[in-house]
Amino acid sequence: MADHQPATAPPTATYGAVLGSRHVGRLLAGTLTGRLPNSMVPVGLVLWITGGGGSLAFAGMLAALYGLASGLSQPVKGRLMDRHGQTRVSAPAVLLNAGCLASLPLIGAGGQPTVVTAVVGVAGLFTPPLEAGLRALWPTVLPDVGRRRVVQALDTGSQGLLYIVGPLLASWLATAHGPDTALTTTAALGLMGTAVVLTSAPSQTWRPPAAGGAAGSGRLMSTGLIQLFTALAGTGFAFGAMNVWAAGMAGTHGLAMFSGVLPAAFSTGSLLGSLIYARRARPGTPATQLITTSALFLLGWMPLLTQPDPRTAIVFTAIPGLFFTLIITNGFHTVDVLAPPSRTTEAYAWLILSVGTGQAAGTALAAALATRLYVLAALPAAGAATALTILTLARRNLASTSPRGRHRRPRHHRKHQVNLPSHESDTYAPVVGRPGHQTVRNGSPAGTSAAAKQAWLATARGQQEQRAARARADWFGMAPQEGTRAEAAPQWRTP
Template sequence: MTLTDHPPTAQPRATYRAVLASPHVVRLLVGTLIGRLPNGMAPVAIVLSITSTGGSLAFAGLLSALYSLASALSQPVKGRLMDRYGQTRVSGTAVILNSSSLLLLAEAATAGHAAFATAVVAVAGLCTPPLEAGLRALWPAVLRDPGQRRIALSLDTGTQGLLYIVGPLVVTALSAAHGPGLALVATAVLGLLGTVIVLTAAPSRVWRPAADPGREKDGRLLSPALLMLYVALAGTGCAIGAMNVWSVAMAASHRLELLSGALPAAFSTGSFLGGLLYGRRVWPGSMLAQLRVGAACFLTGWLPLLALPGPPTAIAAVAVPGLFLTVVISCAFLTVDSLAPPSRATEACAWLILSVGVGQAAGTALGGALSTRPLASAALPAAAAAASLTALACARLRLTPAGVAARSPGRHRRPRARPAHR
């Protein structure tokens, strides 16, 4: 039995049509995507808002980085709170504070108060609603069949990269047409709208983590197996961050500004297509085997960059590792779902999100340091992917199905029609 297997029961067919036709699935996916669109909008909107009122680009970049860093570092705390108090109270409070802070930022930027603007951005980042971790914790309650959960995760993960393409484009268009102030307002409104769509759905309203006393006597979440998995996914994030900087270096080297956006767009498109292909059929092997194969293919996909290809070849080449990114992320979340204590499901997902984010920041920093060395810059994504695969190989004994008990299918409460059943 693999980590994600359940006792044999009659299960609905695992197809895209069956998943999308299941109650609440489309609403949760659409709401989460709308609510997470500000993740790609806010950093750009902050830069445009500060610079349009006379602030320096250096200060604007610092505030943009502060927003992203505060959002990432606060994920486990928000996940832990959500596991204790439910999604409505935590995400609802967070989105109100986040949206209010973004609206205040327009006033702070106009007034030229640097300290106030910094405080507002910090609050906005800390209070980004944890929709991604919350959705990953909801899937076992919404879709009882492991095959259907895999498809839902593929859709969710595959579309994530597109948010960071669409978001900046929306902000740029709004700023050009109506000014940066409207871009900040749109960012705040979209975050609020998406969160409301999710939180008013029945699965989110009634969701509670299930207790599992047999696995939580010591209250530990970060087991050695989970720690190794998080380290591995930090390597995956590092490859993504390094790729983004390499794209800018490629654009400068070839004097073609379009490359700085075209290369990440090709990577994200590959991720989206890879998610669709991965969810389309049942693949052989356990979830852990699929994770290792996906990580190996992710590494292999970066190797053509070592030949320092020209722009057309580079755009095609970066789509290849993108094809396997969704496989790695989806399998990682399903593995976390099996390893984590049931009453700390959201926090466990949040730590995985943080691991990828920290790795991405490290990859960005390393990529910047190596940007003047073309071969080293092109090799960094492959080196990070190799580190990720090595971590998974070292964790193999701890992550085998024999070493971890399969989770009970009754982990989450199903949504009920009557409040008395909550």
């Protein structure tokens, strides 16, 4: 067995070190700028339609259509990105999106409703998939696991600011310069931010891992991923219901600003949670952390059931926000474990869609129960409880999907091995279990000497220990050893 090399010290994972890493600041700033239209367009559309004499109902329908079209198209765009790269997907998407938004002032708020609806729908369908694309870039930009988890937490936490800055910016532009200017500026910001990302070296050179063998050609939707996405829809439900509860609190206490202050407190807590999470060690697997943070998220909603006064409500709303970012971040980490390497961007897009769908459902149900403030206060906790229940029941399926037992090479590879000796044409991989508990099956051909078999087993065990060390490093946030994937199983060669 080869001697082990001494472990090197992990790179520093401080905020300064991470943000100072090459390409990190540019990718974060570009993605946040490019995603500002997601929060600006709904407000801008409402102000544009109502300012032109249209009805609030039609304006609300357009805002909902834009968000729905954007969310439902995410998995398709993620799949295309996995196949063709980021530039070929996001570049035409952002051009169509920005073009549609910029054309709305030319059509006019009083234009044909059918035409306006069609343009808004197309704009939503072609929102560039920047969030899923950025998640796919981080392993390339930051190979170190510790630094990558810091930037992923900062990425998720900072996105909450989009829904504070975006509506305020759209409202200010519409008030100061008119709704037409607000829509045009929104289109320009999306185009500029996406261009910053797509012209960066990591985005231009990124390609997904080749889809070869069992890991790459398997279906995306495993049982674990379906359960994960369903649970995260419950998390999104809590967030959507909270927005309506905030509006109910504002109406009850006669404080109109509370409809914006309470969601802002939640987003502030989310950002603080990401900063704390990025600085702390994270023991346990992503699935364990996901269940733990979901339990804390549920507990964070409980104080709202006491119907607090307005000032206390601000503090209470920030508490569950502390854990919202942690749930989403660990959800992405769990996707990394469960999804085929060649389809991670598509899997990220499904996660984003799941949270967004749950948020829409929470908003709709809470709006239907808007007159019952006590029920509104309980809806976020109900969504969080649903998510925790599903995650707890799915714990075994959320673990690593490493193959257990013997697995023959795929049949379509065997036709290339017909001229190989019999002992090379049918190779078996070692059995892989939890790190530290692996077993190695003797894959040497029958009839060989005992010494040769022992030598083969020694080599196999050595490689198995290296894989286990890398797995432990990845789970516990330590510096990974050389390489990020397990090597192929040792094959027998005639001595």
